[in-house]
Amino acid sequence: MADDTETSADSAPRSRRPRRGAGGVTLHEVARIAKVAPITASRALNTPDRVAPATLARVREAIERTGYVPNTLAGSLASSRSRLVAGVVPTVVGPVFQELIQSLDDSFAAAGYQFMLGQSGYNASREDALIEAIIGRRPDGIVLTGAVHSETGRRRLQASRIPVCETWDLTDTPIDTLVGFSHEKVGTAVAAHLVATGRRRLAVLTGDDHRALRRKAGFVEAVRAAGLAWDSGDGVPTGIVGAPTTAGSGRTGLIDLLARYPDIDAVFCSSDLLAVGVLIEARARGLAVPEALGVVGFGDLALSRDFDPPLTTVRIDGTTIGRLAARFIVDRVEGRPVAERVIDIGFSVIRRASS
Amino acid sequence: MADDTETSADSAPRSRRPRRGAGGVTLHEVARIAKVAPITASRALNTPDRVAPATLARVREAIERTGYVPNTLAGSLASSRSRLVAGVVPTVVGPVFQELIQSLDDSFAAAGYQFMLGQSGYNASREDALIEAIIGRRPDGIVLTGAVHSETGRRRLQASRIPVCETWDLTDTPIDTLVGFSHEKVGTAVAAHLVATGRRRLAVLTGDDHRALRRKAGFVEAVRAAGLAWDSGDGVPTGIVGAPTTAGSGRTGLIDLLARYPDIDAVFCSSDLLAVGVLIEARARGLAVPEALGVVGFGDLALSRDFDPPLTTVRIDGTTIGRLAARFIVDRVEGRPVAERVIDIGFSVIRRASS
DNA sequence: ATGAAAGCGCTAACAG
DNA sequence: CTGTTAGCGCTTTCAT
Numbered sequence: 001m002a003d004d005t006e007t008s009a010d011s012a013p014r015s016r017r018p019r020r021g022a023g024g025v026t027l028h029e030v031a032r033i034a035k036v037a038p039i040t041a042s043r044a045l046n047t048p049d050r051v052a053p054a055t056l057a058r059v060r061e062a063i064e065r066t067g068y069v070p071n072t073l074a075g076s077l078a079s080s081r082s083r084l085v086a087g088v089v090p091t092v093v094g095p096v097f098q099e100l101i102q103s104l105d106d107s108f109a110a111a112g113y114q115f116m117l118g119q120s121g122y123n124a125s126r127e128d129a130l131i132e133a134i135i136g137r138r139p140d141g142i143v144l145t146g147a148v149h150s151e152t153g154r155r156r157l158q159a160s161r162i163p164v165c166e167t168w169d170l171t172d173t174p175i176d177t178l179v180g181f182s183h184e185k186v187g188t189a190v191a192a193h194l195v196a197t198g199r200r201r202l203a204v205l206t207g208d209d210h211r212a213l214r215r216k217a218g219f220v221e222a223v224r225a226a227g228l229a230w231d232s233g234d235g236v237p238t239g240i241v242g243a244p245t246t247a248g249s250g251r252t253g254l255i256d257l258l259a260r261y262p263d264i265d266a267v268f269c270s271s272d273l274l275a276v277g278v279l280i281e282a283r284a285r286g287l288a289v290p291e292a293l294g295v296v297g298f299g300d301l302a303l304s305r306d307f308d309p310p311l312t313t314v315r316i317d318g319t320t321i322g323r324l325a326a327r328f329i330v331d332r333v334e335g336r337p338v339a340e341r342v343i344d345i346g347f348s349v350i351r352r353a354s355s
Numbered sequence: 356m357a358d359d360t361e362t363s364a365d366s367a368p369r370s371r372r373p374r375r376g377a378g379g380v381t382l383h384e385v386a387r388i389a390k391v392a393p394i395t396a397s398r399a400l401n402t403p404d405r406v407a408p409a410t411l412a413r414v415r416e417a418i419e420r421t422g423y424v425p426n427t428l429a430g431s432l433a434s435s436r437s438r439l440v441a442g443v444v445p446t447v448v449g450p451v452f453q454e455l456i457q458s459l460d461d462s463f464a465a466a467g468y469q470f471m472l473g474q475s476g477y478n479a480s481r482e483d484a485l486i487e488a489i490i491g492r493r494p495d496g497i498v499l500t501g502a503v504h505s506e507t508g509r510r511r512l513q514a515s516r517i518p519v520c521e522t523w524d525l526t527d528t529p530i531d532t533l534v535g536f537s538h539e540k541v542g543t544a545v546a547a548h549l550v551a552t553g554r555r556r557l558a559v560l561t562g563d564d565h566r567a568l569r570r571k572a573g574f575v576e577a578v579r580a581a582g583l584a585w586d587s588g589d590g591v592p593t594g595i596v597g598a599p600t601t602a603g604s605g606r607t608g609l610i611d612l613l614a615r616y617p618d619i620d621a622v623f624c625s626s627d628l629l630a631v632g633v634l635i636e637a638r639a640r641g642l643a644v645p646e647a648l649g650v651v652g653f654g655d656l657a658l659s660r661d662f663d664p665p666l667t668t669v670r671i672d673g674t675t676i677g678r679l680a681a682r683f684i685v686d687r688v689e690g691r692p693v694a695e696r697v698i699d700i701g702f703s704v705i706r707r708a709s710s
Numbered sequence: 711a712t713g714a715a716a717g718c719g720c721t722a723a724c725a726g
Numbered sequence: 727c728t729g730t731t732a733g734c735g736c737t738t739t740c741a742t
Contacts, residue, residue, distance in 0.1 A: 024516070026735055037713045042737065052711060067514045072491035073432045074735035077718050082428075084492075092472070093453045101447055105474050109481070114488050116471040117447070119460050126464070133469050136427035137439075159422045161379070247661040277661060284663050306602040306632060308639050381719055392729050397721060407727060429719035432734050 025066045033062040045070060076138065085141040085329055086134045087117045088127070094244050095301050096271070097145055100167065103322025104143060111330045113140065122209070122243065128153050135160045141329035146211065147171050163332035165325040168316075169211060170344060177328040178342045179321050183211045186314050186347055187218025190268050190296050193312075193349050195226050199266035199294050202228060203237040205253045205274055207245040212270035215298065219268055237261045245270060250277020251284075266294035266355065272301040275311055279354065294355035310352035321345055380421045388417040400425060431493065440496040440684055441489045442472045443482070449599050450656050451626070452500055455522065458677025459498060466685045468495065477564070477598065483508050490515045496684035501566065502526050518687035520680040523671075524566060525699060532683040533697045534676050538566045541669050541702055542573025545623050545651050548667075548704050550581050554621035554649050557583060558592040560608045560629055562600040567625035570653065574623055592616045600625060605632020606639075621649035621710065627656040630666055634709065649710035665707035676700055 031041040036055060044051045044059035051059070062068070076082040085108050089097050101117065108115040118134065120127035131153045134142060141163045148154050148166070157164050157175050164176040169183065194202055202223055206212045220236045229235025239257045241249040250269065254277070257264060269275035275297030282289050289295055289309055297304055297313040304311035324343055331338050386396040391410060399406045399414035406414070417423075431437040440463050444452050456472065463470040473489065475482035486508045489497060496518045503509050503521070512519050512530050519531040524538065549557055557578050561567045575591045584590025594612045596604040605624065609632070612619060624630035630652030637644050644650055644664055652659060652668040659666035679698055686693050 028735075038735090039714085039737075040712060043712085046737090050711070055711080067511070069487060069490050069511060069515065071432075071493060071735055072488070073428055073437075073493050074718090075737070077426075077428050077432055077720090078735080078737040080718075086471070092447045092456055095450075098448045102474075105476070114473070114485075116441070116473050118469070118471050119457075121460070130469075132424060133427070135424050138426060138428050156422070156424060160424065246657045248657060251661060273658070276658070280661065280663050302601045302603060303628070303631070306606060306635065308635050382721095383719075393719090394721070394730085395728060398728085401721085405727070410727080426719055429734090430721070432736090433719080433721040435734075 024071070025068045027068070027070065030059065030062045030066060030068050033066065034058040080138070081333075082138055082140050083112065084114045084116065084137070084139045085143060085326075086137070086139040087115060087143045087145070088120050088130060088134070089117060089145045090122045091119050091244075092117065094271075095273070096299060097168070097318070099316075099318030100145065100322050101318075103319040104326060107323050107326030108330075111326060113330070124150050128156075131156060135162065138162070140333045141165070143167060143325050143329065144175075148175070163329050165328045167321050167325050170342075174342055176341070177325075177332075177338060179324045179328070179345055180343075181316060181345050181347050182218075183214040184218030184221075186298065187215040187220070187268070188222040189347070189349055190215075190314065191219045191222035191226070193351070194266045194268070194294055194296065194355065195223075195228065197294065197355060199355075200228060201230060201261075201263045201265045203239070203257055203261060203264045203267045204270075205239040205241070205250065205257060205267050205278065206270035207243050207274070208240050209243050212298075215270060216268075231261070237264065241274070245274045247273050247277035247280060250274040250279075251281040252277075254278045254281045264293065266296070268296050270298055272297035272299045272304045272311060272313055275313070275354070276301075276303060276307060279307060279309070279311065290353060290355050296349075296355050300350055305352070309354050312352045312355040313350050315348050315350050317345060317347075379426070380423045382423070382425065385414065385417045385421060385423050388421065389413040435493070436688075437493055437495050438467065439469045439471065439492070439494045440498060440681075441492070441494040442470060442498045442500070443475050443485060443489070444472060444500045445477045446474050446599075447472065449626075450628070451654060452523070452673070454673030455500065455677050456673075458674040459681060462678050462681030463685075466681060468685070479505050483511075486511060490517065493517070495688045496520070498522060498680050498684065499530075503530070518684050520683045522676050522680050525697075529697055531696070532680075532687075532693060534679045534683070534700055535698075536671060536700050536702050537573075538569035539573030539576075541653065542570040542575070542623070543577040544702070544704050545570075545669065546574045546577035546581070548706070549621045549623070549649055549651065549710065550578075550583065552649065552710060554710075555583060556585060556616070556618045556620045558594070558612055558616060558619045558622050559625075560594045560596070560605065560612060560622050560633065561625035562598050562629070563595050564598050567653075570625060571623075586616070592619065596629070600629045602628050602632035602635060605629040605634075606636040607632075609633045609636045619648065621651070623651050625653055627652035627654045627659045627666060627668055630668070630709075631656075631658060631662060634662060634664070634666065645708060645710050651704075651710050655705055660707070664709050667707045667710040668705050670703050670705050672700060672702075 027041050028038050031038040041059050044056050105115045118130050120130050128150050144166045145168050147169045166178045169180045204216050206216045224235045231237045239253040241253050275295050278295050297311050300313045300315035304313050382396050383393050386393040396414050399411050460470045473485050475485050483505050499521045500523050502524045521533045523535055525535045559571050561571045579590045586592045594608040596608050630650050633650050652666050655668045655670035659668050
């Protein structure tokens, strides 16, 4: 029994090459203790029903005794399957992607995959580095949030032949599969809502990121189409704030907009946090919402429903995006055919008291 | 040139074993095209200054031509170094850990490590599974947020010999290294602040998670020590809400507390979101803050500073926690001695208009 | 139901 | 500066 726990004390040909490795317990150790071949120990772990009960018990006891933890690096290298899916988000800071992240985590866990997250940090070169590092680890799938900007990154992903799902956006040229919605149409729909409720002097307060600006573009286009352009610039007074958007930038953004355009009767904000800032500032200066000013956000935070007045906003169903993205990946990995490769999940305008 | 791009068309002993693997370009391919030994190609990638410029150029051209992406799985297996650090958080949902996560990401990136995140989901068995999966991939380090609850998880981490840093909490028995603060002392400090500013009828509104309840315990103890216990229960009227805490649960929590104890003159909330809900509800029912009710939160959201009135809260320096945790891990990995293994980072009470 | 042999793709060790 | 050799720890293929 004593020599069982020693590490290959018997026939080590120590003559030339010293041993390497991290020195942990290996499957060979376990197999030796259980008096089976390594492959049998492997089967006991991966396909226990193809191993005789008595053998299984011996292997399990050996695992227990040694505290063996499989080296999945080695396993993945040998089998080309990692049971790991990597996700890329611009940032986990801010509430924007949280519902989606949660859903991806849950969906992949349910399918027996591990989900791990990396941040690209709104920075193209760091995004490229992250993508290369992820591909290098050969995950079974990759979920991208927001389209990949660099051509390098797209080419590498395509060449890797790893199943990819892009989310949160619609593009003409998906790398592989895609679950998203049209940011332009969000802008259009919000403009339609405000116009329909009698607003005539519309403004925009937006973060300066890609997708927010596309929502703004859709908004502006709809306003012009309705014949309500009233600013000398592109027709709609606009305040732009840097990322990340906060309630603070919402407050200062509104102050600034009102200074330039005192007649504004509605503001479309690119995030709920920004809109909450507008609500706080409006109340602080005695501007009645919704009577004197209509306010619409984007994202449908829990806070938006709980605010006073509750905030009209646009809801994106991150849970469904995550579920569908996971299904795409898992189907691909397990060799099932994927019928349609692009899904437009849409969005909904949630009307509350702020507009 | 044509046969360069074919895959080992020359001497393949196809007699018995068919080829396996994912079929991507390997370093051997690259080496063959560059007419060097594989190890030289490896050096061109990892230690380019130990390779002659001309050789380096040939290898680089071969990499370019083939679109080769290193298989870091194989590299890590061979070298026992992964340049990967894994993080575990209960959840990325909610603002609580965001500053810490950001800081970890930045700090590890600066040191040349990749940081990836997994969610344990406030669930002991899922936490165990996540920890086992992480250890199996042999990262160079593991950062844990909040202490690990299960004995199994702690034992596995300890046995793995992977550098570990626990954060966000102080325990008597760290697995390896630790950067945190005392939740009890937070409660004590907030009670002291409220008592010093003349509050006499103190209450608590708290989420039901582990650490929040420890803050509450510190608060209650301090209130009793000050001779201000006034509730028949443990001395301080308490409202408990489920996780995650939201502004909505803050609103209903205050309603409920006031129904039971109309005399309350201050509330300590276990999160800023909860406190913001209290602020919203107080205003909605015409209860003046801070005159009639003092409110203190925890976490120092950006929103808390931007609210009207600005919220008194407790600030945790997540950036510093992340930086120190990264330093612990990197020092360990690179074999430098770690002087102290436990750091108490403390906290600060930020006094604003709400109290 | 179990095992032997042969790699997965890469790098550490030791030459030259 | 470059190459040869021998693995890292696991699983695949083929055989019994």
